[in-house]
Amino acid sequence: xxxxxxxxxxxxxxxxxxxxxxxxxxxxxxxxxxxxxxxxxxxxxxxxxxxxxxxxxxxxxxxxxxxxxxxxxxxxxxxxxxxxxxxxxxxxxxxxxxxxxxxxxxxxxxxxxxxxxxxxxxxxxxxxxxxxxxxxxxxxxxxxxxxxxxxxxxxxxxxxxxxxxxxxxxxxxxxxxxxxxxxxxxxxxxxxxxxxxxxxxxxxxxxxxxxxxxxxxxxx
Amino acid sequence: xxxxxxxxxxxxxxxxxxxxxxxxxxxxxxxxxxxxxxxxxxxxxxxxxxxxxxxxxxxxxxxxxxxxxxxxxxxxxxxxxxxxxxxxxxxxxxxxxxxxxxxxxxxxxxxxxxxxxxxxxxxxxxxxxxxxxxxxxxxxxxxxxxxxxxxxxxxxxxxxxxxxxxxxxxxxxxxxxxxxxxxxxxxxxxxxxxxxxxxxxxxxxxxxxxxxxxxxxxxx
DNA sequence: CAATCAATCTAACAATCATTAGATTAAGAG
DNA sequence: CTCTTAATCTAATGATTGTTAGATTGATTG
Numbered sequence: 001x002x003x004x005x006x007x008x009x010x011x012x013x014x015x016x017x018x019x020x021x022x023x024x025x026x027x028x029x030x031x032x033x034x035x036x037x038x039x040x041x042x043x044x045x046x047x048x049x050x051x052x053x054x055x056x057x058x059x060x061x062x063x064x065x066x067x068x069x070x071x072x073x074x075x076x077x078x079x080x081x082x083x084x085x086x087x088x089x090x091x092x093x094x095x096x097x098x099x100x101x102x103x104x105x106x107x108x109x110x111x112x113x114x115x116x117x118x119x120x121x122x123x124x125x126x127x128x129x130x131x132x133x134x135x136x137x138x139x140x141x142x143x144x145x146x147x148x149x150x151x152x153x154x155x156x157x158x159x160x161x162x163x164x165x166x167x168x169x170x171x172x173x174x175x176x177x178x179x180x181x182x183x184x185x186x187x188x189x190x191x192x193x194x195x196x197x198x199x200x201x202x203x204x205x206x207x208x209x210x211x212x213x214x215x216x217x218x219x220x
Numbered sequence: 221x222x223x224x225x226x227x228x229x230x231x232x233x234x235x236x237x238x239x240x241x242x243x244x245x246x247x248x249x250x251x252x253x254x255x256x257x258x259x260x261x262x263x264x265x266x267x268x269x270x271x272x273x274x275x276x277x278x279x280x281x282x283x284x285x286x287x288x289x290x291x292x293x294x295x296x297x298x299x300x301x302x303x304x305x306x307x308x309x310x311x312x313x314x315x316x317x318x319x320x321x322x323x324x325x326x327x328x329x330x331x332x333x334x335x336x337x338x339x340x341x342x343x344x345x346x347x348x349x350x351x352x353x354x355x356x357x358x359x360x361x362x363x364x365x366x367x368x369x370x371x372x373x374x375x376x377x378x379x380x381x382x383x384x385x386x387x388x389x390x391x392x393x394x395x396x397x398x399x400x401x402x403x404x405x406x407x408x409x410x411x412x413x414x415x416x417x418x419x420x421x422x423x424x425x426x427x428x429x430x431x432x433x434x435x436x437x438x439x440x
Numbered sequence: 441c442a443a444t445c446a447a448t449c450t451a452a453c454a455a456t457c458a459t460t461a462g463a464t465t466a467a468g469a470g
Numbered sequence: 471c472t473c474t475t476a477a478t479c480t481a482a483t484g485a486t487t488g489t490t491a492g493a494t495t496g497a498t499t500g
Contacts, residue, residue, distance in 0.1 A: 088312070
């Protein structure tokens with residue numbers, strides 16, 4: 001049966017993408033690269049993995065054409081091959097959260113800790129941020145903010161938050177976001193802000209989630 | 221580092237979904253189940269695989285909560301756990317087609333054979349079908365048509381097409397669709413119709429693709 | 441009840457994959 | 471040119487996975 005051979009070929013190609021996203025480390029790499037391009041060194045540090053292993057996983061992602069690399073001096077700088085790869089990551093995470101009770105519970109616990117603003121009413125949120133009723137802060141490293149960030153958000157990296165508290169208005173409510181639902185930066189920021197008497201909440205969306213929802217982002 | 225343990229747990233869960241979609245056979249099962257519920261027997265026949273292997277792959281999909289099963293007499297009837305699983309399949313296939321040259325070329329060759337109507341102008345197509353300018357036929361087995369089909373489409377399974385040619389109007393253009401871009405039913409239908417002097421084209425979308433594009437379908 | 445059919449479970453194999461260590465390449469610095 | 475740093479390649483490991491065969495379960499039929 002010649003049809004079988006053709007079908008096997010077609011599904012085999014899609015399975016290449018599936019294989020690429022079948023490893024926790026590779027998924028974490030995709031999420032990191034969705035924030036902007038990064039060197040192998042930086043990626044390895046974020047993964048808490050060594051360079052060799054990180055490089056091997058990046059090779060697998062490269063062979064599935066999900067990421068691409070360029071050389072910059074001694075550094076190799078990796079990036080997502082295209083924006084739809086970030087969309088794939090968001091889709092996978094959403095399907096996992098919807099179907100796997102373990103993940104759903106873990107995310108609910110995370111959301112329960114500080115007051116979290118789920119994905120509800122994103123348009124409304126946008127309007128509140130625009131008119132200044134709400135102060136939206138991006139607590140990721142500044143280069144990730146520079147790559148793309150939510151509209152009306154200002155950069156205030158978690159590492160600098162404590163020193164730069166004076167930049168925040170006392171009265172208004174603060175909304176912190178980071179890389180997405182799996183990232184803890186915003187949780188830490190909210191905890192710090194609340195300890196200092198600010199009214200602060202977390203937005204569980206990151207830039208990829210925002211974009212996947214069809215909302216506008218500010219890109220470089 | 222406690223954060224590492226939490227992160228590993230989170231990404232591990234998403235990787236369960238990734239692992240489930242990392243096998244060509246399992247992807248084919250998902251596409252088949254996206255057409256409607258089916259028994260293990262039927263699925264095995266469609267896969268050209270034996271029952272044991274099919275059952276093992278279904279178990280993997282069940283453990284990732286992508287499919288669910290119910291017993292009907294001696295038969296186990298499998299179905300997608302939720303509609304978003306069909307969306308995941310469509311997303312994976314689109315990412316694969318966009319990034320993997322091998323797949324892109326294979327699909328282009330398939331599309332080149334008979335005149336194929338790609339995904340362009342779907343709304344327009346809908347309107348032409350509504351007013352009868354275009355005759356849309358669903359050439360999948362009738363139970364799949366019954367589960368869900370495109371608006372204004374009539375069921376004319378490939379297996380019965382030759383005997384039921386008289387049901388088709390001579391003058392108007394015919395548009396055949398099937399399970400999606402990887403399915404060959406519509407190609408065969410178009411070849412048969414063109415051989416009999418009909419003006420026929422293929423629509424590469426299936427119901428899942430149509431739905432993923434945000435367009436309405438007729439469901440049971 | 442035994443016989444049959446659909447499907448799964450168990451055990452086993454080879455093939456593939458993740459991870460680690462050691463050697464190697466490629467670019468920049470001295 | 472040599473030394474250092476970044477990253478990859480190669481080889482080896484243990485663990486998983488895909489596949490097949492044989493035994494088993496669950497429900498229906500005679």
